[in-house]
Amino acid sequence: MITREVAQSIPKVSLHCHLLGSVPAATAVELASRNGVRFPGDPGVDTVYNSAAYADLGDFLSLYDLIGASLHQREDYRRITYESLTLFGADHNVWYREIFVTPQPSPLPYRTALAGILDGMRDARTDTGIESRIVVAINREHTVTEALSLVEEVIEHRVDEVLGIGLDYQEVLGPPAPFAPAFALAEKAGLNRTAHSENGPPAHIEVLLDELHCARIDHGYHVVTDQRITRRCADQQVPFTCTPVSSDIGGYSGSGEGSHRRIQQMVDAGLRVCIDSDVPPMFGTDPSNDYRAVGNALGYDVAQLVTFTANAIESCWLDASDKDTLRARLASWTAGAASHHGTENNT
Template sequence: MRDHSGDAPEVATSPDASRPLARLPKAHLHLHFTGSMRHGTLVELAERDGIRLPSSLTDEWPPELSTMDEKGWFRFQRLYDVARSVLRTEDDVRRLVLEAALDDAADGSVWTEIQVDPSGYGARFGGITAFTDLVIDAVREAGEKAGIGMGLVVAANRTRHPLDARTLARLAAQYAGRGVIGFGLSNDERRGDTTAFGPAFAIAERAGLALVPHGGELRGPAHVTQCLDHLHPHRLGHGVRAAESEAVLDRLATSGVALEVCPTSNVSLGVYATLEEVPVRTLTAAGIDVALGADDPLLFGSRLGGQYAVLRAAQDFSDAELAELARMSIRRSYAPSDLVNGALSRVDAWLDAPAGR
């Protein structure tokens, strides 16, 4: 097994890197339910039920991935499906959510938004409504135990029929204000017709939910424009390839759409060859809010704190720049206003403290 602890690798740091990143308050806005699982939990649950894991999830973890072609995405999805299969009981679900909350709290998260596609679990847990009830309760319980705020995003799968997305949008709307804070759209961005998902997002929009689809990662800036035109997002999952078009950057900035950027995920999936290439500064310089996220720590081997650490190490982000990214994540979250205001004050205190303390 490779020597990975689930955090960013040990690398050289910038001169002011002594302020501990785990103490920097931040919000985690891009975290997938299955992908949030601890690697040790995956192995333990698989052994419990006699599920044989592929070597890329055991002795070769985290797996070598690239999704720049159809075969690569199929392999990524197969690993994801294997991970989903180990969740067999309600206690398994509660454990996953609690461990995700504890891991985020340890990384300084004060608010975490976790997204799930209930249709991937409905058959095993009594239907999509029963499963959503379970996850909402697990999120509430986990947030209380970990001492952080949490919200749930119901996400449709773009490889399924758009009518399925409408069903999930209506489900999310039923729980608006009762644990569900948003509606998303995930899976392989190159599949499905984005315009066909517009009616589902209209349902979620009428319910007052945050609209947070994926876009602009595996496809370029033209798809970002398509998402803006038809899905009306408040935030866009990833969106990094907007950096390839000044016009799209300007439109994102003008419309106030934030981006959920996941550096280690971008490199692991082959969107960029190195961490130095992830265009976080290009995006923020254009006036776009960026919230760093871990995406799927189970498959990428790095959690929330690792995203800040790699920008500090690979792109020499200063503590002031990292603090501003943390502020952006908090401001663009759907956390209660008192939590937001308190966390922003604590970011200022973190930055005001002398480096080295």
């Protein structure tokens, strides 16, 4: 069994964690109260995040949007970025994170929100050493025109820390193909591309690859229901960023009741799987818990969990030099862990 302590010690590279979904409960309640945003039922710190009460993904996203609407100042963004990267990052041995940022719910201009996020990233790096970058996510439930405007704004206010764009919110309400022009604009500007595919048909995976030219797929569990697409993705080593706990609770993993069998099928098929925590406090999880949950459900040992981290290093959007640094660091950690366990076994 993977203990909490062991799971927390394993190095992690985070490619699927949403900024608005990793606001601690106390911070969410405080910011909403200060900025005049009311959560349904006026919940307190202990009840604002109740994943059992989410009727569906849309119900969860309504709360997610209210958290975004509570961000009225640059400092608000600095604070939530710092807390996300420390409490739900460095505290769980996350070395590097590409943060999903959905700017649409906030009343702040994108440029101001971006400045606050950069502030929080710098402060977290100074205090803990965690490195991070940004993936700006499009709300697919809004119009393609709005998506194009957001990409144009990202390009206009381009900073090195923004590595790419994503496609977020409910796939059934925003199929991917219409967003091809926004992704083409991003590609032309040299931005990387990824997209969520949590509950659409397997054919959407090929739309993301062939029409949106995505380098990664977020979730994507249904890929294993189509053998041809599975083989293609395995051959091309398309990365899939899986989030075991939230996907199971949200009902779109195809696994149910904590079995995580779809993730096992993906691993067994030779797909490049990465593990992350998605919206940790909102679903009562954290990066260590997701590693522990999938490890214990599927009987994976530490070596397999470290493979998920190695996959994330290969799949991240850092340059070759920075990836080499992470690879060397992980190899050093693995050698040290093996030596430590060998010493323990000999005593």
